[in-house]
Amino acid sequence: MAFHHAQHSHSLNQSLSELNGDINVSFEFFPPSTPEMEQILWNSIRRLEPLNPKFVSVTYGANSGVRDRTHGVIERIQQETNLVAAPHLTLVDASDEELLELAKHYWKSGIRDIVALRGDLPAGSPKPTRFAVDLVRLLRSVADFDISVAAYPEVHPDAANAQADLINLKRKIDAGASRAITQFFFDVESYLRFRDRCVAAGIDVEIVPGILPVTNFTQLKRFAGMTNVSLPSWLHKQFDGLENDAGTRQLVGANVAIDMVKVLSREGVKDFHFYTLNRAELTYAICHTLGVRPKAV
Incomplete structure (x- = not known):
């Protein structure tokens, strides 16, 4: 048996050490709604800043109060950090004129990266007449932004079918998006x-996987139900019995994300986008394990 292990020792050790930091990461945050949440957000931003992400994105709500908070977070990131700030921009609840003004304002204030989305429709809304592709075109008409758009491996909940969803993604890329x-x-x-x-389908940009480190499986089931994401039976088993054990859930969640990134990295994926939920601990630990470390001064 020792001989058998010796034969495989190289591949075993290699699998543990193969991720040596030659991957790119980006992080998503959301605007805080209370002073306590603001403190948590800025602690997270400061913790993750030394990992030198490609960019950090800040989500965007459909009502003006949340929009203002998004702008506030973006401006503070720009002023107080070395991070590249990428605001989310949506069509929901904003006219083309308002979006043009906002895009011009962003460009003038040094914002070069934008995540362009249709946005979630409020309950009872009529069918949309404008789509993310229209927003990409609008942004391109203002300036040469670096534009990210959304993609749905398990199909957008509103799409007629997988092929229609893929055609829609190709339209967004053809309109000038830089990545999905x-x-x-x-x-x-x-x-x-x-x-x-x-x-x-001829889509020749990076399809960046969005990684959600899980700590709350009950919350995840709600997210997944709203977004057409399947939760494999193995994931249910991983979190089974941990409803009242937050510490173990953290370890399990980190392990799941690390395994996923290792597999994807072996398949040639170089860029990863982490949905941090404004918490740094798990994302930082995952990045550290994957070889993404602060630069030595």
């Missing part, structure tokens, strides 16, 4: 199949 960031997922095969279909 996926909805979070846990079925790695679904991402890899989706990436193959993107290549076959």
